[in-house]
Every structure is written in C-alpha cells, then in structure tokens.
Amino acid sequence: MFGRKKDESQSQVNVEPVDQASESTDGRKAGPTPKRSAQQANRQRPLVPTDRKAAKEAERQQRIESQNRLRIANETGDERYLMARDKGPQKRYARNFIDSRWMVGEFMMFFILAFLVVSLTFSGNLAVQMYVQVALWVLIAVIIIEAIVTTSILKRRLVSKFGSLDRGVRMYATMRGMQFRKLRLPKPQVKRGASID
Template identity: 30%
Template sequence: MPSLFRRKSADLADPPTEPLTPAQEEAAEAARSRAYTPAKGRETPKRPVTGRRPAGATKPLSKDEAKALRRQRRAEAAAEFRREGGPRDRGPERLLARNVVDSRRTVGTWFFGGALVVLIGSNQAMPPVIRLASNLLWGALALGVVIDSVLISRRIKKLVRERFPKSTQRMGSLYLYAIMRSITFRKLRSPEPRVAIGDQV
C-alpha cells in the first residue's frame, strides 16, 4: 500500500518556470514593497531617477549676488531677533517683566532726550537761568527714573511670587533687565512689545 505521507523526489522539485519578458519583470518590480530586500547574490535594484533633480554643480554666485545674499540674511536675522529676542530674553519671568514695562509709560523713555537737553543747557555759554533750569531738569529726571524703577521692581516682584512661586530666577537680575528696558524708547525695544500701554498684565 503506498504511503500517504511520502512524496516522490520529483514532486518536491519546483515546477519549471518560463523566463519573464521585460514588461513582466517591470510589473513584478513595481508590485514589490519598498521594504523588499533581494536575496543574497542578487543585484540590488537601483532607485528610480524619475522626478529627481540632477546632481549638477550649482552655479557660483557673483560678488554682487553674494553681497546681496549676505545683506538679506542679516536683515532676516535682525528681524527675527527683533521679534523673538536672544537667550537673555527667554523665560516666562522675563516675558512678564517685559509686559509690566511695556504696559505703562515710563519716565526712563525721556531720560536720554532730557540728558541731551541738560548737556546743552548746562554749557557755560548759556545764561545762568538756563543753566539752573537744566540742573533742575536733570535732578527731576533722575528722581523720576529712581521712583519709576522702584515701582516697576515692586510690581514685578509681586507678580512673579504670585504666578511663579517655584521660580529660580534671580530677582536682582530681573529688576535690572526691566529697568534697562524701561529707559529704552518703546520703538527700539527688543523683543518688540506684545502689550499696549494701559493693558492689564
């Protein structure tokens, strides 16, 4: 009685296959997955070059074009710095300090303009009355900046303690950061103000 579990060696051999035509080979190649890896000993298929940019050498820029490109990159970097600021401007406490300063009118914005007036008015060629007025103006500006700085620092200290009780930011550094911003003209501040004058912080 013949065995049902034993096959002849002829049955185990792969059936003969006919060679594929070039069209059939392309169709079979397209049906394969991207993750397909050919068996050892076979040639690795090359990636299709359709739609890829030719790896030609780029045309070197002329002197004027390179200069214009550098100017454009500097302008873009300056605009980005104006919007986002630098490393010293990062952190929620610094943003809060900027908003406190930008939401109010500060005496410091008039400090440098007043200093120029005082410098001109205190010249020895000026009449004594003008020199006296210049000195009084200088004293008033200095006193105003001191009072304004104290008020800004107290406001920042209160808000930081309320909103960031676990903050590790050094308060002295934060006060100085805010004071330096308060004596800078609003249009020249960087990062640019995000709140309007009078807004609630």
C-alpha cells in the same frame, strides 16, 4: 608549549560587525549587506571643504537666514529664534509689563538733550545753569525711584504667577524701561494701558 592549541585557533574566526541592509516593504532584505569600508567611506566628510567658494556662499546664506529669523522673531515675539537674553516666560512677562506702562525713564535721553541745549544757550547765565543742574539731578532721582518701584511690583507679580523669580529679570525690565518704546527689541506686543494678566 605556550602557544594555543591547533583546534582552538582554527575555531576562532574574525567576524566584523556589519549593519544590516535595508529591508523591503514585505520585511525581506532589499539587497546584499554593504561592506563596512563602503559604509565608512560614505560617512566621511573632509575637514576642509574642497570647494572653498561654495562653502563660503553656504555659510553666508546660513548667516542671512539666521539674521532674518531673528529679525522676524524680534517683530513677532516668536521665542524660538530670539536671542538667549530675551528667552523665557518671565522675560516675556517682564517685557509686556514694561511695555504696558508709561515710563519716565524712556524719555530720559530727550530730557538730557533738552538740558544740554538750554545749558549751552544760556552758558553765561549762572542762575539758569544752576536750575538745569538741579532739574537734571531731580530727573535722575525720579528715574531711579521709578525703576525701584516698578521692579518691586514686577517681582511680586512674577512670584505670584510663576512661584519664583529668575535671576536678572529685574535688571532686564529696568533696562527695557529706559529705552524709547519705538527702539525696544523685541518689539512691544501690547499697547500702553493693556492688561497683561
């Protein structure tokens, strides 16, 4: 009464979707269509590798390759393999802008080391200690003023060249300007005094 009619149940056939077999060069099938269970079995990968030693070695090789790519990118400036913080045309322009200039901030650590040596050498002389402290505060003020002026010029150039300023580019340029040139990563790609426009 509530069941299906006999002819309807017999007419409905359970058809599973299957992928077509690969075709030959002349457009005909090269062989029988593989079963769905066989295709699924071919695609299955174990969650935990069966050979742990081989998996660990493969992971180690991938890590070494990525480190080598990053090292080469830092030397050549190839943006494909740089870290995310260094990517983008505005960051590249900011790097070149800073690297083409002489910055007082990049020698900050040497000045601080010199002040420390002088203050330790003349620890008993209060006059020298006072001069060292004043010179240190003057140096910090000069570095801050230099960073503000440099990033303001950089901002004007970026807006005129790219139409807008990406977030964090000014701080990126400031931090690069306070690093010694030989220690900067990515390595400088322009010489001092070179025109970058």
